[in-house]
Amino acid sequence: MDDIQPTTDPVRPKAPLRSWFDVRGRSMSTLAFALNRLTAVGLTIYLFLHLSVLSLLVRGPESWDSFVALAKHPLFLLLDVVLLFGVVYHMANGIRVALVGMGVGHARHKTLFYVLVGIALVLFVVGAVLIFTG
Numbered sequence: 001m002d003d004i005q006p007t008t009d010p011v012r013p014k015a016p017l018r019s020w021f022d023v024r025g026r027s028m029s030t031l032a033f034a035l036n037r038l039t040a041v042g043l044t045i046y047l048f049l050h051l052s053v054l055s056l057l058v059r060g061p062e063s064w065d066s067f068v069a070l071a072k073h074p075l076f077l078l079l080d081v082v083l084l085f086g087v088v089y090h091m092a093n094g095i096r097v098a099l100v101g102m103g104v105g106h107a108r109h110k111t112l113f114y115v116l117v118g119i120a121l122v123l124f125v126v127g128a129v130l131i132f133t134g
């Protein structure tokens with residue numbers, strides 16, 4: 001009994017909160033999953049925001065028109081660009097996760113990730129340009 005020493009938990013990191021944001025030494029899969037979860041939370045929040053904004057329609061044309069005027073402001077358009085990034089990344093990574101989960105491209109999942117996220121980035125750049133110029 002005497003040789004039982006108090007030990008520190010080897011699994012628990014010293015600074016748990018900071019370790020969440022520390023990307024050093026993480027694998028590509030872990031980062032891809034973390035970004036997928038982050039964009040998933042963002043998209044879910046956006047869905048509810050979108051529904052509440054649509055509810056302005058029942059208050060008549062004036063309240064809708066004032067929202068549309070606000071939505072054309074460059075800072076608002078910047079939020080659209082952030083949303084677009086979330087959509088294209090979550091979609092591309094989600095397709096990869098679904099394909100690999102079904103056994104498609106399992107052996108080359110990294111290549112699949114780079115190809116799909118590459119396509120997503122092209123869509124993102126084109127969409128971002130259209131948001132500001134269209």
Ligand code: HEM
Binds near residue numbers: 033047091092093097
């Ligand atoms: C083309 C569209 C989409 C595809 C292909 C897709 C695919 C996926 C996949 C495969 C996962 C599981 C990821 C994993 O287990 O690692 C996932 C998670 C999730 N998705 Fe999507 N998704 C799409 C759109 C959306 C949208 C529009 C929303 C929200 C409004 C959303 C919200 C979520 C949430 C909340 C999770 C759970 C995240 C987590 O547990 O980490 N997804 N999605």
